[in-house]
Amino acid sequence: MNKFIISVLGRDCPGIIAAVTRVLFEHDFTIEDVSQTMLQNQFTGIFITSGPQHVSHSQLLKALQENTAAFNLHFHVRDLETGDVSPVTGACEPFVVTTRGPDRKGLVAGITAVFAAYRVNVIQLRAAFRGGDEPGNNIMIYEVDIPLETDQKEFRQALRAKGDELNLKISIQHKNIFEAMNRI
Numbered sequence: 001m002n003k004f005i006i007s008v009l010g011r012d013c014p015g016i017i018a019a020v021t022r023v024l025f026e027h028d029f030t031i032e033d034v035s036q037t038m039l040q041n042q043f044t045g046i047f048i049t050s051g052p053q054h055v056s057h058s059q060l061l062k063a064l065q066e067n068t069a070a071f072n073l074h075f076h077v078r079d080l081e082t083g084d085v086s087p088v089t090g091a092c093e094p095f096v097v098t099t100r101g102p103d104r105k106g107l108v109a110g111i112t113a114v115f116a117a118y119r120v121n122v123i124q125l126r127a128a129f130r131g132g133d134e135p136g137n138n139i140m141i142y143e144v145d146i147p148l149e150t151d152q153k154e155f156r157q158a159l160r161a162k163g164d165e166l167n168l169k170i171s172i173q174h175k176n177i178f179e180a181m182n183r184i
Helices: 016-026 057-067 107-117 152-165 175-181
Strands: 002-011 030-039 042-051 074-079 092-100 121-129 138-147 169-174
Touching: 002 016, 002 057, 016 030, 016 042, 016 057, 057 074, 092 107, 092 175, 107 121, 107 138, 107 152, 152 169, 169 175
Parallel strands: none
Antiparallel strands: 002 042, 002 074, 030 042, 092 138, 092 169, 121 138
16 A cells, blocks of 8 residues: 655636545545645645555656646655654643734744644644734644653743743633634
8 A cells, every 4th residue: 555645726717626636536545634725816735545466656646736727736745654654752631822912023933842842742823913913813723742851930930931932922722722712
């Protein structure tokens, strides 16, 4: 069985997911994981797939390009080794870190530097920067895994200090609490 990771980029329009997944289906590939979003007017998708041993990543790439040519998409396909694992070892707790504040360069770099210093792994990042000083126009939401051995008090202090330096209001909540409070 071949296991591939496929990234897809292109101008968003209806039918992209249908076209990509049709190619995967026709080549007998199973989708194991998928993450897709739209950034401004751009479609972005990442698929983890598994399929027949006789289909190489270059053959799958060619099929994807040929069968989705009307969408003018950009693909990257590579082998995903079955031994590939997360670089974070040990038990972790899921948290959501939200930042709000005036737009300026270096916001993501500053916050993620604190995460890296405490071995906090970013699982997902959603950010919208609309410019200006209105905090509601510039929001970052990080879903992170914090190792259990992390000194929570020290980590929170470092994060808040970086937030103060960047003029950001920071909220950190356990993911379960965040989801319960934001449930519709």
